[in-house]
Amino acid sequence: MLLLLLTLIFPGFAQTSDRPNIIFILVDDLGYGDIGVFFQNERKALNDRSEPWIMTPMLDKMANEGAMLTNHYTAAPVCAPSRASILMGVNQGHAHVRDNQFDKEIGDNYTVADVLKSVGYETIAIGKWGLQGKGEAPNWPAHPLKKGFDQYFGYIRHGDGHEHYPVEGIYRGSKEVYEGYEIVKGLDKSYTGDLFTAKAKDFIISHQKEKADKPFFMYLAYDTPHAVLELPTQDYPAGGGLNGGMKWLGTPGHMINTASGEVDSFTYPEFANATYDHDKDPNTAEVAWPTTYQRYATVSKRIDDQVGDLLQLLNDLEIAENTLVIFTSDNGPSEESYLPKEYANYTPEFFNNFAHFDGIKRDVYEGGLRTATIAYWPSQIKAGTVVTSPSISYDWMATFADASGAFAPIRTDGVSLLPSLIGKGKQAPSEIYIEYFQNGKFPNYSEFLDSHRGRKRGQMQMIRKGDMVGVRYDIKNQEEDFEIYNVLIDPQQGNNLAVENPALQKDFKSTVLRSRIADLSAPRPYDSALVPALELGKVEKGLQMTTHQVSSAWIPAEIGKAISKQLVDFPSVEKVTGKGNLVLWQGYIKIPQGGKYTFKADRKESHFFMRIHDIAVLDGNFETTNSPEGSVYLEAGYHPVKIYLLKDDATPQLELSWKFEEGPMEMISSEFWFR
The missing domain is CATH 3.30.1120 (Arylsulfatase, C-terminal domain)
Incomplete structure (x- = not known):
């Protein structure tokens, strides 16, 4: 009866596409040790009253019904570069946003949303962005709607994400929430975790009513438990999914069903009444948890409720079987709580949010980088799966491309994690840097x-x-x-x-x-260190040239088997005789003298890409009309090279040039190419 009713309400109900919906849930500053099944349940089992614990039943259920990734890393130990690497699928040695470059534009290249949109996905970003670049609002150069997303709702500016009440601004003043390019008015008493959840549910429900035959990708970036540790207005609404939980009402002044009551007021009773052995002496009376930690526990449990609500909705709509949901954090736990002076500063020591590791947010020891990550896809991921092989957050672009049948661009540093998640195929090792x-x-x-x-x-x-x-x-x-x-x-x-x-x-x-390229905006002491050459045996002049047929709009990371093979003296389109629209030249480039080499590719409106080792030296895959340049410091000797050209034009052209140090730019002659 329920299925019949839902089918009447949602035409096309129960999606039949073999391409899964994808929901990527990214929380802010949640430590590996914050989640029950990853660490907090262990604390509870020990029952040491001097070591308090937090319970996350919904996330535990998600993990038990899906996969736990116990050796998963974030690409950077702080939010902006971490998010940039996720969305672009590259490591920090190739990212446009590095270090503490908050609000810097994410860069002109393919995003995860672009990749999925290319195979028909409806795309939406909800929550914290912080990668928009300079400019007058709302005309930022890297607004989400300019980066592959069809819809956006949330905080654009990084700093706005420190405040969890957009209107009241209890600790940091009022902030701006955008829907597309417009500021959303009437968000009184709207706690952002609830607000973003309600908006996510509203999108999913509307999508299933109107576009059930089309898959969707949702980038859901919460701004909690990060920063101010503000409390919700009230308990989480009963039920969940279609029949309860958070609801989007859309009425200014009452946008969501928890936009009432007192701002920053609700603490879950189990935390408000919790006590602990503060002096590690069982003979003395226990004391109440400090208010700061009641707040942190409440904010964390709220995330648990919100995720449970979303998963219930997927079940109610009968799309859970065909929806891949990822839950992860942008970095390790933080001690930056931005609380008023009357509250004690937050420290991850109280709950040991760093689990068994050393380090927190901004560290590159395990505690700053290891993230509690869960993958849920009932029809494909076997319940109780534990993935112990190392992986990293820029692997998700390749993973989502693999799951959807899309093509990850050649630029990505990630690999698909699908073999580990679904237990089929051979898992390629992640390149963790x-x-x-x-x-x-x-x-x-x-x-x-x-x-x-x-x-x-x-x-x-x-x-x-x-x-x-x-x-x-x-x-x-x-x-x-x-x-x-x-x-x-x-x-x-x-x-x-x-x-x-x-x-x-x-x-x-x-x-x-061999895994990075220098960026002048984020200088490193090893930027000018010479990339070591390979120690090779006998080599021969020339390169191996192969042609391939690809159906991607850009040069893909996976190009399939060669249609034709031939040996050539140097990379030249005139030498191409085989069929296929993609040409790959590979072999070695001989560097005559150690130092700085600047490479340049002149081509005619064709997608182009060149790697030396794993360094993305020339990237003309996104912008096809310029002449890409890139500089790299190379040791004298032989360096592996791969050069790709997608023949978009009927009469493609290619000329590769280089210069040493500050010398003249000149064509790379055949004497420097080997195989």
Whole structure:
């Protein structure tokens, strides 16, 4: 009877497309240790009254019915660069937004939304953005509607996301919520976590009424539990999904069904009445949790309720089976609570939000980067799946492309995680590389190792291969060694294995240089370090040229088997004789003298891309009318190269040039190409 009723209400009800809906839920500053099944349940089981805990039943249920990714990393330990890498599918060595570049434009290239939109997805971004660039509102150069999203609702500016009541502005003043390019009026008493949930539900319900045969992609970026730790107006509405929970009313002054009562007033009773053994003496009376931690627990449980509400809606609409939902955080836990002076400052020590790791937000030890990540897709992901293989947040572009049948662009540094999630196919290893700069110091928490506490952050790097992680803090030059840890058996990173692993040390130092390109807006002390050449045996003159047939509007990351193969002296379109619209030249470029090389590609309105090692040296895949240039510091010797040209024009052209240091630009002749 319910199915019949829903079918009448929603024409085309129960989506039949084999392309899943995709919901990417990104929360702000939630630590790996905040989620029950990842850590808090363990604290509860110990029943140490001096170590309080938070329960997350809805997220636990989601994890138990889906997959837990226990070795998943964020691309950066702070929000703006982390989000930029997610949306663009690249590591921080290739991202346009790095370090603390809040409100910088995300860059002109393909986003996850562009990729999914190319195969027919309706796209919407809800919540915190912070990647819009300079300009007068609302004409920002990187507004979400200019970056592949059909709809947008939320906070554009990074700083607005510190305040969870747009109108009342309890701690940081009133803020602006945008719907598209227009400021939304009448958001009185609208707690943002509730507001964004209500809007998300409203979109899904409307979509199923009007476009049920079309898949959708939702980027749902909450601004909680980050920043001010403001409380909701009231308890979470009973029920969930179609029959309860959050509701979008759309009436100015009463936009959602919790926009009433007292702002910043509601604490869940289990936290308001909670006590703990503050002095670790069971013979003395317990005391109430400090108000600050009642607030944090309430904000976190609210997220749990909101996610449970959304999942219930998917079930009520009978689209859960064909919807892939990802839940993750942008970085590790924060101590930045922005509370009034009458409240104690928040510290992750109270709940150990960093779990068994050392580090918090802005650190590149595990606590700042490891994120509690859940994937839910009932028809494809087996309940109780635990993915232990390492992965990173810029893998999601390739994963979503794989799930939807779209083409991830060649620029992406990520790999599809679908084989690990659904248990089919061979999982390619993730390339986990992170760089970041911050002038602060490592927290002086008693739970952290003495060797870490108080050390300067400065320029930092992290790389992981298998179970081994390399970390560098306060880097002054490329010659400095990585600390090396086996994080499988040493998650707190206390046993530095660098001395025992000289070969791995050399590999880490080489790999980080082969995985990034310098950005003048985020200078690094290793920017001008020479990328090591390969030690090769016998080589021959020329390159291997193959042609491929692709149906993508851009050069895709996966190009399939070659249609034709031939040997050529140098990259030239005139030499192409085989069928196919994509040409790939690969082999080695011989660098005659170590130093700075600037490459340039002149082409005729064709998609073009060139990698040296894993460095995206020339990217003409998004903008096809310019002549892309890129500079990289190379050691003398042989360096692997891949050059791609998508023949969009009937008479394509290509000329590759280079210059050494500040010398003249000249064509790269055949004497420098090898295979």
